Amino acid sequence: MTTLLGPAEIRGLAAELDVRPTKKLGQNFVHDPNTVRRIVELAGVAGEDAVLEVGPGLGSLTLGLLAAGARVSAVEIDPVLAARLPETVAERAPGDAARLTVLERDALRLRAEELPEPPSTLVANLPYNVAVPVVLHLLAELPSLARALVMVQTEVADRMAAGPGSRIYGVPSVKLAWYGTARKVAAVPRSVFWPVPNVDSALVSFERAAEPVTSADRDAVFAVVDAAFAQRRKTLRAALASWAGSAARAGELLQAAGVDPGARGEQLTVREFAQIAERRHSVA
Numbered sequence: 001m002t003t004l005l006g007p008a009e010i011r012g013l014a015a016e017l018d019v020r021p022t023k024k025l026g027q028n029f030v031h032d033p034n035t036v037r038r039i040v041e042l043a044g045v046a047g048e049d050a051v052l053e054v055g056p057g058l059g060s061l062t063l064g065l066l067a068a069g070a071r072v073s074a075v076e077i078d079p080v081l082a083a084r085l086p087e088t089v090a091e092r093a094p095g096d097a098a099r100l101t102v103l104e105r106d107a108l109r110l111r112a113e114e115l116p117e118p119p120s121t122l123v124a125n126l127p128y129n130v131a132v133p134v135v136l137h138l139l140a141e142l143p144s145l146a147r148a149l150v151m152v153q154t155e156v157a158d159r160m161a162a163g164p165g166s167r168i169y170g171v172p173s174v175k176l177a178w179y180g181t182a183r184k185v186a187a188v189p190r191s192v193f194w195p196v197p198n199v200d201s202a203l204v205s206f207e208r209a210a211e212p213v214t215s216a217d218r219d220a221v222f223a224v225v226d227a228a229f230a231q232r233r234k235t236l237r238a239a240l241a242s243w244a245g246s247a248a249r250a251g252e253l254l255q256a257a258g259v260d261p262g263a264r265g266e267q268l269t270v271r272e273f274a275q276i277a278e279r280r281h282s283v284a
Contacts, residue, residue, distance in 0.1 A: 010029050031193070039149060051071065053123050
């Protein structure tokens, strides 16, 4: 029987390890068992799933994932927390300990070959400043990931899930759309964390889909996206001038792709960005 961590246990572990949560690492530990159960449920984790957990911290969510029957690869950048996590699981869920692998790593540098098996699900509690880069890196590095549930700052969640035409639609929105569909599924109250953060959090679910059919590769498409949003207030003809070589050339490429040169980046779908990338080498 797994015993999840409550507020007293979280504070006790932190005191034992002399852990002082840092803003740099975005360390706000979940101490509410009901929130943990809800995250596991929303992630769709079931027995025998191979789960990649990023940022396990003191182990609150790790225990919940193991209780659902999953095999968990937990990636933790803090060496003190990484060393303690197997002990916490062995103490509180001894029957589940064999299904846990802990890697002391920076998730932004994680490689597929470092994991014991290809994961199907990503579950993570991510600090706002690395949330999008981590998710994009893992989706690119781990094609086995079919779905994800990440807890991020609300503003980041909104940007991740935004669609074309939205004021907050931007680079994260388009690049995630390359891989599939992101949706904001739930708010997370500040009170379930220790220490209590000064920002609101939300859960974003992600389902991988087929990548757009295009003759341009991902890096080429992402280069167009980066250029289009580098100067949001400019038309695409102006914003893509440097990328294309000149404003006139950008206009030609956009027209060849069937995109209005007077449009702005926030109006385009990921497929339209791919069409622009395709035309770069096909227009003389």
